Amino acid sequence: xxxxxxxxxxxxxxxxxxxxxxxxxxxxxxxxxxxxxxxxxxxxxxxxxxxxxxxxxxxxxxxxxxxxxxxxxxxxxxxxxxxxxxxxxxxxxxxxxxxxxxxxxxxxxxxxxxx
Numbered sequence: 001x002x003x004x005x006x007x008x009x010x011x012x013x014x015x016x017x018x019x020x021x022x023x024x025x026x027x028x029x030x031x032x033x034x035x036x037x038x039x040x041x042x043x044x045x046x047x048x049x050x051x052x053x054x055x056x057x058x059x060x061x062x063x064x065x066x067x068x069x070x071x072x073x074x075x076x077x078x079x080x081x082x083x084x085x086x087x088x089x090x091x092x093x094x095x096x097x098x099x100x101x102x103x104x105x106x107x108x109x110x111x112x113x114x115x
Contacts, residue, residue: 013082018101030075031056041096049076059088
């Protein structure tokens with residue numbers, strides 16, 4: 001794909017964030033993948049993107065590696081991979097991803113088509 005925000009990728013990989021599945025571009029850092037699924041909020045978070053602020057800390061496991069302890073890493077440092085299961089998010093990430101990881105509480109408006 002040809003988007004200057006993302007590293008070159010040929011396909012989307014499946015990851016889960018707090019139990020909810022998402023398709024994100026391969027070969028990209030997690031923070032960029034979060035921007036892919038929430039382009040209207042992640043750019044406005046207080047993230048430094050260079051490992052200094054610690055506001056993008058995540059904990060993850062891999063679906064194909066049972067019995068291995070979850071790893072705590074910075075989302076601006078680790079590359080997404082097929083089967084990544086993100087089980088914890090730093091507060092800043094949780095806040096910025098709230099719209100995509102939690103279902104909307106407002107039911108959709110349905111127009112009455114009978115007249």
